[in-house]
Amino acid sequence: MNIEDYMKETPVKMKEIIQGADELFAEVRKEKFSRIVVTGSGTSYHSAAQTKKLMQHFLGIYVDVFYPFQIDKETFLDDASKTLLIGISQGGSSYSTYHAMKTGKEAGCSIASMAGTEGALIDEISDYILTVRCGEETAGAKTKGFYCTKLNLTLFALQLAKSYGRISAEDYAAEITQLEAYADHFLAIYEQSLQWVSQNRENLAAAKDIRVVGTKEIYGDTLESALKLLETMRIPVTGYEFEEFVHGIYNAVNEDSTIIILDTGEEGRVETLINVLSDWTDHIYVIGKNGRETPKDLKADFLNHPFYKTYEYIIPVQLVCAYVPQLKGIDPSTPKDKDFHRKLGSKKLDR
Numbered sequence: 001m002n003i004e005d006y007m008k009e010t011p012v013k014m015k016e017i018i019q020g021a022d023e024l025f026a027e028v029r030k031e032k033f034s035r036i037v038v039t040g041s042g043t044s045y046h047s048a049a050q051t052k053k054l055m056q057h058f059l060g061i062y063v064d065v066f067y068p069f070q071i072d073k074e075t076f077l078d079d080a081s082k083t084l085l086i087g088i089s090q091g092g093s094s095y096s097t098y099h100a101m102k103t104g105k106e107a108g109c110s111i112a113s114m115a116g117t118e119g120a121l122i123d124e125i126s127d128y129i130l131t132v133r134c135g136e137e138t139a140g141a142k143t144k145g146f147y148c149t150k151l152n153l154t155l156f157a158l159q160l161a162k163s164y165g166r167i168s169a170e171d172y173a174a175e176i177t178q179l180e181a182y183a184d185h186f187l188a189i190y191e192q193s194l195q196w197v198s199q200n201r202e203n204l205a206a207a208k209d210i211r212v213v214g215t216k217e218i219y220g221d222t223l224e225s226a227l228k229l230l231e232t233m234r235i236p237v238t239g240y241e242f243e244e245f246v247h248g249i250y251n252a253v254n255e256d257s258t259i260i261i262l263d264t265g266e267e268g269r270v271e272t273l274i275n276v277l278s279d280w281t282d283h284i285y286v287i288g289k290n291g292r293e294t295p296k297d298l299k300a301d302f303l304n305h306p307f308y309k310t311y312e313y314i315i316p317v318q319l320v321c322a323y324v325p326q327l328k329g330i331d332p333s334t335p336k337d338k339d340f341h342r343k344l345g346s347k348k349l350d351r
């Protein structure tokens, strides 16, 4: 299956994951934690970075998100017995995540795993196995798993918040209704995005380097957009929060630069930024509700929920990854080197 096939499966998987939440989190929600630490690499890290604020909001406790390399004994200076460390690895076999989880265990944390498959390496050291039931995703560049992992973290937070008495059963049901609305709306944004991609395919395929600029509420999605574009287009791509982009990055913009702005409507200076950057490059694309009257901009019917907009703004970017690399002779669903993780010893592989 290709990237687009997995994307189309996403809303159905989201609904299934929502339905399974009561059972999946039955044990972990009985425990009272005072701190949550989440770790993972690549897309798994971005899922956590994107969901951190939501988790902290509903749980009312500190939620820290670290890359595995950032976790050591000093991450747990205080008594860690009420800390839950959640390790995320969609393939379930990243040694970096596994070792960070081990460090947490030795420091006295409770450990939970969120892998995309049952019986994963990271499940071996976990007190709570919170599998992300997104189903198989063999494409190297993951899309479905990104949405489903964010959803799993969201449901984890909502389930614990309900159990801690921070939200009522009605509040929980209201959040679920919103999440389901996003699953229902997914394919509509998908179709609008597809049209935008086909209008811009050739120009995007000619991009030499790309900067993705997003606002703070979708910073995880901004980083993920950059990673996904880089993995599939195989050119230099970086992602920045709007303010951070303004602080220096613009210096490197020239006639070869492609800029993709994710405009959620939260930042008032998007138009000014476009005007200023237009002096240096013609390749500016805006994804949002209020784009310009140009085929370069995608004006889609985004729902713009404060937390759940994370299920919509990245859809067009992932579709660029699904449909543009072919014009450069790249199959985006197949990694450049299928043997890379074996060579680097970074994942536990079956063979």
Ligand SMILES: N[C@@H]1[C@@H](O)[C@H](O)[C@@H](COP(=O)(O)O)O[C@@H]1O
Residues within 6 Å of the ligand: 040, 041, 042, 043, 044, 088, 089, 090, 091, 092, 093, 094, 097, 140, 141, 142, 231
């Ligand atoms: N190219 C992939 C990334 O897309 C992925 O996000 C990361 C983590 O993988 P996992 O979530 O299975 O630990 O590993 C890779 O190398």
